[in-house]
Amino acid sequence: MHGPVPAAWLLVALCAATGVYCLLRMRSGVEEQRRSAGGEALMGFGMAVMAVPAAAFTPPRWAWPAYAAVFGAAALRALWAARTTPHHLHHLVGTFAMVYMAAAMAVAPPAAHHVHGGSGVPVLTGALLVYFTGYVLLTGSRLVPGTIAAPGPGSGPARWGDRPELARACRLSMGIAMVAMLLTM
Numbered sequence: 001m002h003g004p005v006p007a008a009w010l011l012v013a014l015c016a017a018t019g020v021y022c023l024l025r026m027r028s029g030v031e032e033q034r035r036s037a038g039g040e041a042l043m044g045f046g047m048a049v050m051a052v053p054a055a056a057f058t059p060p061r062w063a064w065p066a067y068a069a070v071f072g073a074a075a076l077r078a079l080w081a082a083r084t085t086p087h088h089l090h091h092l093v094g095t096f097a098m099v100y101m102a103a104a105m106a107v108a109p110p111a112a113h114h115v116h117g118g119s120g121v122p123v124l125t126g127a128l129l130v131y132f133t134g135y136v137l138l139t140g141s142r143l144v145p146g147t148i149a150a151p152g153p154g155s156g157p158a159r160w161g162d163r164p165e166l167a168r169a170c171r172l173s174m175g176i177a178m179v180a181m182l183l184t185m
Contacts, residue, residue: 008053011177015051018173019044025167032085033167039091040170042074046098047177064106071098090135090171097128097178104185129182136175143168 022041028034046067075095082088143165 005053005055007180008051011051011180012048014173015044015048015177017044018170018177019048021166021170025170035081035085036087036091037167039074039078039088039095040174042070043091043094043098043174044170046071047174047181050098050101051177051181061106064102068099068102068106071095071102075099093128093131094174094178097132097182100124100128101181101185125182125185129179132175132178132182136172136179139168139172139175143172 019041022037022044025033025037026041028037050067072095075092078088078091078095082092
């Protein structure tokens with residue numbers, strides 16, 4: 001990420017915390033939560049690593065193609081999972097965005113990452129920005145509390161990994177981070 005250093009560190013913290021929470025969701029009693037939590041944890045930690053400011057750590061040139069390969073494999077997994085669960089289409093777009101950003105970092109010369117002004121936003125970056133901005137707005141609107149249903153007889157408090165509003169908040173924070181990372185490309 002090539003924005004302000006304090007903002008980059010906040011983004012690293014947000015993405016890493018999201019990744020940790022997604023790992024906790026992998027222990028959920030709800031099968032669908034477990035299924036999507038692994039991919040979301042990979043995204044959270046991957047975005048945290050990608051957001052580390054260049055002033056603190058500049059990965060070697062071979063790291064970006066390796067990064068693209070890891071997220072390319074995650075994209076294939078999301079494509080396979082999307083056959084049965086439409087939610088995985090969002091995972092597919094997210095992993096594709098990570099491949100795109102890693103590939104852009106791999107082909108750009110190091111000096112190009114510090115030059116501002118260029119020829120504008122590439123079409124693919126713009127399309128991803130539109131998608132993730134829409135996703136953030138939609139997911140954020142779903143977090144607005146509605147009516148609260150009374151718990152059923154014999155049901156106790158939900159475990160951390162089983163709370164859908166926390167999973168939505170996790171996805172919202174990753175969407176916001178993706179918008180921030182795409183804006184700084």
